[in-house]
Amino acid sequence: MATDPLSITLTALADPTRRQILARLGQGEATVMELAAPFALKLPTVSKHLKVLQRAGLVSQSRRAQWRPCRLEVAPLTDVAELIDRYRDLWDERHDRLDEPLHQLQTEDKSDE
């Protein structure tokens, strides 16, 4: 398994439960208990997923408060965004190309008027 930061982030995201945990943390900090409840997950399962997310830098856990809330850290996601944005032009382009025959038809329609 690759050990560069971007690969670690992508591996952490490659699990629906971990993505659900991130989505929940996107709404605000939560304890491990609060994270486990809506997904009917056992605490050790949540802890295991949180460890993967923490290793990727996607989640931090406060050591100050006694309830140790988990918090979403968005910084690693900006690297994923950068990777994806490199291809964004490409799919816009292919989409435009798919639209071309339709656009041509519409233009022809107008010239008939």
Place this chain on the structure above:
Amino acid sequence: MATDPLSITLTALADPTRRQILARLGQGEATVMELAAPFALKLPTVSKHLKVLQRAGLVSQSRRAQWRPCRLEVAPLTDVAELIDRYRDLWDERHDRLDEPLHQLQTEDKSDE
């Protein structure tokens, strides 16, 4: 390992060699030989990575031409973009918050004038 389409795509992306192969294919179709050359990879290694990328729907291989060119398929990347875009507001927001003290300082400077 998760088997939903988005997780399969993210797992396929979670390897620097596979991302390099995709970047090369982003510039145009290429044969397995052409993909192997710049990365000094052995053909079985490239084939192994291509299989992962094909399973994720990120690469297709033409059966028509004798040289069977590989082609980038961007559709699965739009799902990754959708996932990331959900957090984009969040990092813009945090960035704005980081800028706040600076902005405040600048405003105070102006009020001193």
